[in-house]
Amino acid sequence: xxxNTTAASGGRAKAESLAQAFLQPRxxxxxxxxxxxxxxLDALGALTAALKQHEDKxxxxxxxxxxxxxxxxxxxxxxNGLCEIAERLKPLERLQEPREPKALELEDKENLDGIIKSxxxxxxxxxxxxxxxxxxxxxxxxxxxxxxxxxx
Amino acid sequence: xxxxxxQRMITPIPPSTTPLFNRDTAARALLIADPFDLVLHMEQxxxxxxxxxxxxxxxxxxxxxxxxxxxxxxFSQFTPQAGPxxxxxxxxxxxxENTRAIQIMSRVVREYRSxxxxxxxxVATQRWLDITEVLLFGAASPVAPxxxxxxxxxxxxxxxxxxxxxxxxxxxxxxxxxxxxxxxxKAKAANTGFVQHFEELMxxxxxxxxxxxxxxxxxxxxxxxxFRLAEAIQFGLRSRRQSQSLAREELAAxxxxxxxxxxxxxxxxxxxxxxxxxxxPSERLRLIGQRVGLAAHSKSAQFFSMAADLSLFLxxxxxxxxxxxxxxxxxxxxxxxxxxxxxxxVITEWGAATGKNFxxxxxxxxxxxxxxSLPVRPQLVVSRG
Numbered sequence: 203x204x205x206n207t208t209a210a211s212g213g214r215a216k217a218e219s220l221a222q223a224f225l226q227p228r229x230x231x232x233x234x235x236x237x238x239x240x241x242x243l244d245a246l247g248a249l250t251a252a253l254k255q256h257e258d259k260x261x262x263x264x265x266x267x268x269x270x271x272x273x274x275x276x277x278x279x280x281x282n283g284l285c286e287i288a289e290r291l292k293p294l295e296r297l298q299e300p301r302e303p304k305a306l307e308l309e310d311k312e313n314l315d316g317i318i319k320s321x322x323x324x325x326x327x328x329x330x331x332x333x334x335x336x337x338x339x340x341x342x343x344x345x346x347x348x349x350x351x352x353x354x
Numbered sequence: 355x356x357x358x359x360x361q362r363m364i365t366p367i368p369p370s371t372t373p374l375f376n377r378d379t380a381a382r383a384l385l386i387a388d389p390f391d392l393v394l395h396m397e398q399x400x401x402x403x404x405x406x407x408x409x410x411x412x413x414x415x416x417x418x419x420x421x422x423x424x425x426x427x428x429f430s431q432f433t434p435q436a437g438p439x440x441x442x443x444x445x446x447x448x449x450x451e452n453t454r455a456i457q458i459m460s461r462v463v464r465e466y467r468s469x470x471x472x473x474x475x476x477v478a479t480q481r482w483l484d485i486t487e488v489l490l491f492g493a494a495s496p497v498a499p500x501x502x503x504x505x506x507x508x509x510x511x512x513x514x515x516x517x518x519x520x521x522x523x524x525x526x527x528x529x530x531x532x533x534x535x536x537x538x539x540k541a542k543a544a545n546t547g548f549v550q551h552f553e554e555l556m557x558x559x560x561x562x563x564x565x566x567x568x569x570x571x572x573x574x575x576x577x578x579x580x581f582r583l584a585e586a587i588q589f590g591l592r593s594r595r596q597s598q599s600l601a602r603e604e605l606a607a608x609x610x611x612x613x614x615x616x617x618x619x620x621x622x623x624x625x626x627x628x629x630x631x632x633x634x635p636s637e638r639l640r641l642i643g644q645r646v647g648l649a650a651h652s653k654s655a656q657f658f659s660m661a662a663d664l665s666l667f668l669x670x671x672x673x674x675x676x677x678x679x680x681x682x683x684x685x686x687x688x689x690x691x692x693x694x695x696x697x698x699x700v701i702t703e704w705g706a707a708t709g710k711n712f713x714x715x716x717x718x719x720x721x722x723x724x725x726x727s728l729p730v731r732p733q734l735v736v737s738r739g
Contacts, residue, residue, distance in 0.1 A: 303687060304680035313438075314675045314684065314691065320438045321666050323357035324364060324377045329620035331631070332381050334478040336623075 356612030446665035461646035478623035512538035660703035663696035
């Protein structure tokens with residue numbers, strides 16, 4: 203908003219200075235004759251011409267900005283277009299020969315087999331309990347063969 | 355490392371055709387093992403992997419000699435051959451740690467070691483406590499299982515969180531034991547786009563899986579998209595793995611969480627001592643959590659269910675065997691050699707854990723690129739029950 207006000211006041215100042223420049227020689231001239239209607243019409247004509255020039259420039263700039271914006275949208279448009287084409291062509295996939303899975307090269311097959319083997323492990327799905335020895339442990343002074351009884 | 359060790363123990367060693375153990379006896383052997391034997395085996399697995407290729411060996415002469423003391427320990431005959439790492443991917447550790455099992459077990463250890471509030475532990479449980487303190491909580495051992503810890507990085511949990519963040523761009527759903535945020539070194543270089551790619555891949559894979567048996571009508575399987583997403587995940591993971599970065603941290607994490615996995619796989623001695631007998635790992639954990647006053651994650655069942663499959667899934671993608679759209683079938687087709695079963699399991703359980711449905715016709719994933727400057731919210735944060 204502030205920028206627009208500044209631009210407007212700047213434009214007005216420019217027009218005023220243009221009018222001044224047109225009228226100046228007459229003020230500084232040898233004779234001090236009052237401005238005639240013709241002089242004012244000339245000044246108005248010059249101002250109108252300058253305004254027209256500015257308007258043309260403005261139009262050009264607007265056009266340029268529009269073109270830049272269109273270039274920016276071009277990528278999106280192309281992408282959307284390609285997506286649309288891909289979508290329309292999708293039914294043709296059925297005509298394509300199914301991709302044949304290729305068997306692994308011997309070296310790769312050995313590598314894969316090696317990896318599978320290196321991580322092989324037993325299944326514990328049916329595991330219950332792991333039996334471990336749990337004989338009574340003798341106290342100091344008892345012998346292992348004399349478990350559970352006191353030393354005589 | 356622990357589940358794979360059990361698998362090797364129940365596999366016949368040529369020329370014999372009979373395995374030395376069955377599943378339960380192998381588990382028992384581990385549960386009552388000397389922690390030093392387990393740590394020694396962890397070193398043997400690390401050495402077998404040859405992380406630094408031909409530059410130099412993983413273990414020097416002295417360390418190799420140390421590994422061979424006493425015939426190499428109880429599990430040396432089950433040392434794997436060179437090849438891919440014989441331990442789980444960091445994704446396995448991440449989902450299992452999200453159950454809060456480690457924090458619950460730390461309370462169990464503290465209770466047992468400091469009093470009799472949980473009762474008197476049996477000898478087998480005492481051995482479990484010894485191993486747990488060494489493998490999980492940095493108790494002294496002739497060989498430290500956490501070679502990745504030092505006075506600079508003292509807390510194993512903080513190291514694991516740092517690794518999860520860097521490799522997967524994810525944080526755990528819980529804070530410290532008393533629900534405060536846990537401070538750890540949060541690296542700037544992190545795969546913050548992982549979850550987005552991963553979840554979109556889940557969606558695409560489900561479309562493909564749904565169409566595997568489809569012989570007429572439109573087929574929505576998009577091999578090219580699957581390949582591109584898998585490739586993006588592979589690039590992301592590998593960018594954090596250059597020169598085998600995070601490999602040692604991954605082994606240590608997989609060992610710790612593998613131990614938890616084994617502990618809860620069956621009614622093991624400690625589970626029995628804690629009166630937490632149940633038919634599933636998540637139920638056992640829930641009962642143990644109740645005993646020590648720390649609730650397990652409400653989605654623990656999903657985490658346990660997908661852990662092993664997620665490990666294989668991520669390891670496969672990271673390996674680069676999926677080198678073109680024509681090989682996308684590896685992830686979803688039912689033909690021999692594919693890992694479709696693991697993909698299906700991960701899709702189902704990850705969806706259940708995060709509340710996202712990858713099986714609907716409409717895409718629910720935001721496929722816009724992740725701005726590098728914005729931190730990505732962890733995806734597995736769901737309410738705790």
